[in-house]
Amino acid sequence: MISSIDDAVEALYDLNVGVIGHGADRHERPHKPTMLLAVLDLIATGAATPDRIRWSEELRSRFSVYFALVRSHNDQCTPENPFLYLRQDKFWEPLRLQIDGPVPLQSTPTAGDAAGGMVFAKLVGGLETFVLSAPNRLSLRLAIVSRYFPRLRAALLPRFADGGEAPAEEIPSVKESADMLHGRSPAFRRKILEIYDCQCTACGLRIRMPEVNDLTFVDAAHLIPFEVEPNDNPTNGIALCKNHHWAMDRFLIAPCPAADGSGIWRASRKLKGRRSRGEEELLLLDGEPVLPPVEEAFKPDPRSLRWRCERLAA
Numbered sequence: 001m002i003s004s005i006d007d008a009v010e011a012l013y014d015l016n017v018g019v020i021g022h023g024a025d026r027h028e029r030p031h032k033p034t035m036l037l038a039v040l041d042l043i044a045t046g047a048a049t050p051d052r053i054r055w056s057e058e059l060r061s062r063f064s065v066y067f068a069l070v071r072s073h074n075d076q077c078t079p080e081n082p083f084l085y086l087r088q089d090k091f092w093e094p095l096r097l098q099i100d101g102p103v104p105l106q107s108t109p110t111a112g113d114a115a116g117g118m119v120f121a122k123l124v125g126g127l128e129t130f131v132l133s134a135p136n137r138l139s140l141r142l143a144i145v146s147r148y149f150p151r152l153r154a155a156l157l158p159r160f161a162d163g164g165e166a167p168a169e170e171i172p173s174v175k176e177s178a179d180m181l182h183g184r185s186p187a188f189r190r191k192i193l194e195i196y197d198c199q200c201t202a203c204g205l206r207i208r209m210p211e212v213n214d215l216t217f218v219d220a221a222h223l224i225p226f227e228v229e230p231n232d233n234p235t236n237g238i239a240l241c242k243n244h245h246w247a248m249d250r251f252l253i254a255p256c257p258a259a260d261g262s263g264i265w266r267a268s269r270k271l272k273g274r275r276s277r278g279e280e281e282l283l284l285l286d287g288e289p290v291l292p293p294v295e296e297a298f299k300p301d302p303r304s305l306r307w308r309c310e311r312l313a314a
């Protein structure tokens with residue numbers, strides 16, 4: 001149950017988006033987050049209410065505005081899919097009006113249904129409360145952008161219907177965005193630990209104790225820090241044990257892009273192996289692979305690796 005805006009942000013971070021494609025084309029589907037951006041706009045302009053989001057031409061065309069910006073690889077503009085399948089995410093109920101009243105929608109709606117006006121969706125599970133005010137809508141949109149489309153922030157933010165004509169200074173700064181998204185940290189952490197199966201990408205250490213409150217020794221670490229770029233996409237994170245997290249945060253070690261698209265660890269020349277065992281062990285990491293995630297679609301973004309690599313203490 002969503003009972004605060006933080007819960008709502010967390011729910012949007014955890015969308016069941018699915019992963020498609022093979023090899024270099026493997027990526028998360030953008031359809032569900034795109035549909036939610038369109039829905040928030042329709043609610044903002046009064047064209048929809050949380051209990052009556054019509055499957056309409058207006059919704060389809062709003063979806064395609066965002067989709068044209070976010071689509072990649074071989075993504076197809078199919079708004080009917082997220083309209084139905086968002087039902088997996090617990091806060092979305094798609095319905096079809098019949099003579100005796102609404103019944104659950106059984107299949108993806110058609111273009112003809114959009115003209116008929118009998119198909120609609122309701123926000124449920126508590127989310128319906130948090131889409132009514134402009135500040136909350138902004139938090140939800142920022143959550144969607146930070147998690148799914150961080151690189152498109154500059155293109156997407158000016159298009160939100162609440163701030164459609166807003167001058168640039170009304171678009172929230174990176175700092176303001178971070179302040180609005182308290183629910184993001186636990187969701188980012190959960191995703192990173194899941195895709196690395198709680199294993200440190202430097203030393204391979206894995207301590208996970210499900211019976212002790214799901215205790216784990218491994219942290220979720222951002223490659224480019226959120227305060228530098230609001231980017232909670234899993235390709236901007238890696239799992240690290242406490243020691244390697246500490247060393248990476250101080251730029252004593254850095255995961256760097258390798259020629260084959262994977263990652264390789266580099267150690268700073270500031271480290272002196274003869275001074276201590278600890279420094280010697282960090283130096284031994286130099287040239288070792290960055291252990292990959294379980295799911296290839298989430299392997300570290302080379303651009304994020306480069307950010308770390310360029311800052312390795314010389």
Ligand SMILES: [Zn+2]
Pocket residue numbers: 200201202203204205240241242243244
């Ligand atoms: Zn480690």
